[in-house]
Amino acid sequence: MKRLLYALPGNEALTAKLASELDADVGELEIRHFPDGEVYVRALTSPEGRRAILVATLARPDQVFLPLAFTADLLRDLGAVDVGLVAPYLAYMRQDQRFKPGEAITSVPFARMISKTVNWLVTVDPHLHRRQNLAEIYSIPALPVHAAASIGRWLNDNLDNIVLVGPDSESRQWVKAVADIAGAPFIVLEKIRRGDRDVEISVPDADRWRDRTPVLVDDIISTARTMIETVEHLKQADMKPAVCIGVHAVFTPGAFEELKKAAVADIVTCNSVPHASNIIDLSALIAAGIETLQIGTR
Secondary structure (H helix, E strand, O other): OOOEEEEOOOOHHHHHHHHHHHOOEEEOEEEEEOOOOOEEEEEOOOOOOOEEEEEOOOOOHHHHHHHHHHHHHHHHHOOOOEEEEEEOOOOOOOOOOOOOOOOOOOHHHHHHHHHHHOOEEEEEOOOOOOOOOHHHOOOOOEEEEOOHHHHHHHHHHHOOOEEEEEOOHHHHHHHHHHHHHHOOOEEEOEEEEEEOOEEEEEOOOHHHHOOOEEEEEEEEEOOOHHHHHHHHHHHHOOOOOOEEEEEEEOOOOOHHHHHHHOOOOEEEEEOOOOOOOEEEOOHHHHHHHHHHHHHOOO
């Protein structure tokens, strides 16, 4: 029997692509809120006897988690064989240590909650800066897939004579992987963060790459301050307008518009978080991850 994919609100486009890649069916859900704000969930397609897959990017996790948890529980109650989760963007990964006394290391309890909610997880490029793998905090099979090859192919097809630029040391893994695929040089800048919106960027030897189009690559674009500051430094070095590429288009309110005002050549993101800038499709990559993981969970 074919697998059954369910899209939480806002994830319908990716779910349709995944269903095509997996030769799976798409189930219908009704998710809404009562006047008092509580969540109402109804499965309009029965999951009885089938493997169910929820598709829910977690860019706004506080809004998404309860509908996700209620839906997963409902599908099991209605007879699903198991319930997996495709969360292209996995939230609460950056708070992975106690930076100040008394802070919650929220990545750990969030991982526990997800692990109790679904049977397995596929995600895209989770923020693993201080962790080696998801198994350190997730107790279910959890497979990360990586967008570098998809981005590298897009660059090969669309841009020439480029230099890849990593906004900070945390982006080195993304930039190097993409640069290797694209066959392009790369540099990684230095970042000093004094606060959530106070970032200073150092761009050493930027004039060395003046004849190339700079391509800024990062895993997450949130406030976009790092990219905006980087673009400004590149402009001061008389470099060409930059192309900004992000795996996850998290974009806080107004951030996308501010980045556009920085006079960049283009803003391109993957479709891990639905946004108008989505150009690079990851559905085949995610589908391959689902197939790999489900082989081990049958």
